[in-house]
Amino acid sequence: MAELFMPKLNVPEGKNSEHTALIEFADLSLYYGASKALKNISLTLGEKVVTAFIGPSGCGKSTLLRCLNRMNDLIDNVRIEGACKIGGHDIYAKDVDVIELRKRVGMVFQKSNPFPKSIYENVAYGLRLHGVKNKSELDGIVEKSLRSSALWEEVKDRLHTSALGLSGGQQQRLCIARAIAIKPEIILMDEPASALDPIATARIEDLILDLKKEFTIVIVTHNMQQAARISDQTAFFYIGELVEFGATSKIFTNPSQKRTEDYVSGRFG
Amino acid sequence: MEPLKKNNAPLGWMGIHRGHQARPVEWLAEKLIFLVSLSAIAMVLLIFLFVAREALPVFFGETNTALVQQIIPTAELDKHSDAEIQRYLELTPEQFKNMDKETLKTLMDVKIEALNDVPENFRNDPDAHVNTTDWKYLLKAHQWNGYDQPEYIWQPVGQIKKFNIIPLFVGTLKVTLIGLGFAVPLAVGAAIYVSQLARPRIRETVKPMIEMLSGIPSVVVGVFALIVMASVLQKIFGYQTRLNAFVAGIALGFAVIPVIFSIAEDALTSVPRAYTQAALALGASRWQTSWQIVLPAALPGVFAAAVLGFGRAIGETMIVLMVCSASVMSWNVFDSARSITTTIAAEMAEAVNGGPHYRILFMLGALLFAATFVSNMIGDFVIHRFKNKLEGKR
Numbered sequence: 001m002a003e004l005f006m007p008k009l010n011v012p013e014g015k016n017s018e019h020t021a022l023i024e025f026a027d028l029s030l031y032y033g034a035s036k037a038l039k040n041i042s043l044t045l046g047e048k049v050v051t052a053f054i055g056p057s058g059c060g061k062s063t064l065l066r067c068l069n070r071m072n073d074l075i076d077n078v079r080i081e082g083a084c085k086i087g088g089h090d091i092y093a094k095d096v097d098v099i100e101l102r103k104r105v106g107m108v109f110q111k112s113n114p115f116p117k118s119i120y121e122n123v124a125y126g127l128r129l130h131g132v133k134n135k136s137e138l139d140g141i142v143e144k145s146l147r148s149s150a151l152w153e154e155v156k157d158r159l160h161t162s163a164l165g166l167s168g169g170q171q172q173r174l175c176i177a178r179a180i181a182i183k184p185e186i187i188l189m190d191e192p193a194s195a196l197d198p199i200a201t202a203r204i205e206d207l208i209l210d211l212k213k214e215f216t217i218v219i220v221t222h223n224m225q226q227a228a229r230i231s232d233q234t235a236f237f238y239i240g241e242l243v244e245f246g247a248t249s250k251i252f253t254n255p256s257q258k259r260t261e262d263y264v265s266g267r268f269g
Numbered sequence: 270m271e272p273l274k275k276n277n278a279p280l281g282w283m284g285i286h287r288g289h290q291a292r293p294v295e296w297l298a299e300k301l302i303f304l305v306s307l308s309a310i311a312m313v314l315l316i317f318l319f320v321a322r323e324a325l326p327v328f329f330g331e332t333n334t335a336l337v338q339q340i341i342p343t344a345e346l347d348k349h350s351d352a353e354i355q356r357y358l359e360l361t362p363e364q365f366k367n368m369d370k371e372t373l374k375t376l377m378d379v380k381i382e383a384l385n386d387v388p389e390n391f392r393n394d395p396d397a398h399v400n401t402t403d404w405k406y407l408l409k410a411h412q413w414n415g416y417d418q419p420e421y422i423w424q425p426v427g428q429i430k431k432f433n434i435i436p437l438f439v440g441t442l443k444v445t446l447i448g449l450g451f452a453v454p455l456a457v458g459a460a461i462y463v464s465q466l467a468r469p470r471i472r473e474t475v476k477p478m479i480e481m482l483s484g485i486p487s488v489v490v491g492v493f494a495l496i497v498m499a500s501v502l503q504k505i506f507g508y509q510t511r512l513n514a515f516v517a518g519i520a521l522g523f524a525v526i527p528v529i530f531s532i533a534e535d536a537l538t539s540v541p542r543a544y545t546q547a548a549l550a551l552g553a554s555r556w557q558t559s560w561q562i563v564l565p566a567a568l569p570g571v572f573a574a575a576v577l578g579f580g581r582a583i584g585e586t587m588i589v590l591m592v593c594s595a596s597v598m599s600w601n602v603f604d605s606a607r608s609i610t611t612t613i614a615a616e617m618a619e620a621v622n623g624g625p626h627y628r629i630l631f632m633l634g635a636l637l638f639a640a641t642f643v644s645n646m647i648g649d650f651v652i653h654r655f656k657n658k659l660e661g662k663r
Binding site for chain 1: 469541543544546547548549550551552553554557561562565566658659660
């Protein structure tokens, strides 16, 4: 992906078209049993852009996020209509290998969930899964990933101690390092800072701004300021519907929908 | 808003000094539960003390099984110390204390009669002159009269009683290890399948069925092993002795599988779903996730399951008793075996109360108790080490 790197850090208002479209939801609906959790979502997200999904609890933003790496497959009775395409390929097509998809679409969860293994093994696990066996190659990628997630300096002397001994913020950065180690193209973040204190949150946000040079990031957040600070585009959801989608600055300063305005200004949600 | 009604108004702030009187029922319940848990500990201690007390004479070398002994003439009662007489007559200190001179003299007459009754042919047998409950004979191979080489023999009946406990320990270990070797992989495999891989409907049928196995009485498992399994296994492996340690071990495995399965399954299920999700999101297959992430994370629990299974297996009596019970000294799994529990169960009723055989059986019980205790301690230690390592504490 590095060759496609564009030295553009902030997307000016209304100029999303400069980015190639990477992710496309076409009339996507999702049912949990009989209830419709996502209602006919159509949305196109650009490459190397940070997109924030916002909305009140239960609006379906996490569900939509989990469509992108098919984590919803793990839940029984989930049915999907419409299409979800990445790079033009329908990821719900019958011949899609979910493992290959998840290798390209990484994910960081709400609650940091490092494996009960050493710090080194946490980062190396994904690499081993995908066939990297060479010790020096592993060492190199582990170090690079930990540096990218701004954790290297803190853990370089205790790489082989358990990851569960780290603080909450460090654990979350380790999870990010683990996700980027296998060089995905898209990183999904499901409220990555919601369980962290403000300082740890600020570090994660810096990290996200840094990572967007290389990765396409989709982030779900409850924190309005966070969405405003780090995202280029914002999508606002309400009870399974996409209410409004546009450049972040527009959504937060001059939304076209009344409901969006009410939500971002804190009148409900 | 109306002001809140003050509780215990007459007491005022004094109310905070009431201590446990504030909630007497809770206090009482707490103490009761504490007593109950204490009584459990007390029971274990009492059982152990009882077993150990009955076995003490063996540990202190106070039992004597020599057929030919130095006779102490009844008239010389006063010339010997109390301890000597007590030992000579094989009495406990308590029994000895409660006897007057006349009773002792009668007992000594009986003893002399018994000693004179020893058949002539044993008088020249060197084995008839030794105390076979000596540790030397309990633990080491001995060349008994009429044997070509030193051998480990458990033969507690007959004129010369041979109490070598090594064949029993070997038999116990042989059967237990075969049982565990068979049960642990199967039970843990089934636990992984049921907790991680199976679809809900399959899980809901398989899990109770395996757990139902533990409801089968071990006599029934024993009958099945004795009649069916022994023949089938002999056809497959083609060994000589139909009833052997191998058959007993496999049957034991069936009895132990549900124990190991249900604990291992619990341990695997309680691994946080967050680990599974993280692994799957990294592109691990379900199998890789179960094997590389969930199993290591649940290892303390799975190990605990195996330790508990070991305890159950080493203590299981009936199956081994039914399937094989010859006390052969052999590490060959296709030879027969006699386990410690089997020995105790089969022989205790026939052993003379207070006699050497009785004492030795109790000693076996005490040793078994100690072995289980030590294995549980080691298991606990290992589990804690595992846990601390996983949790980043050292």
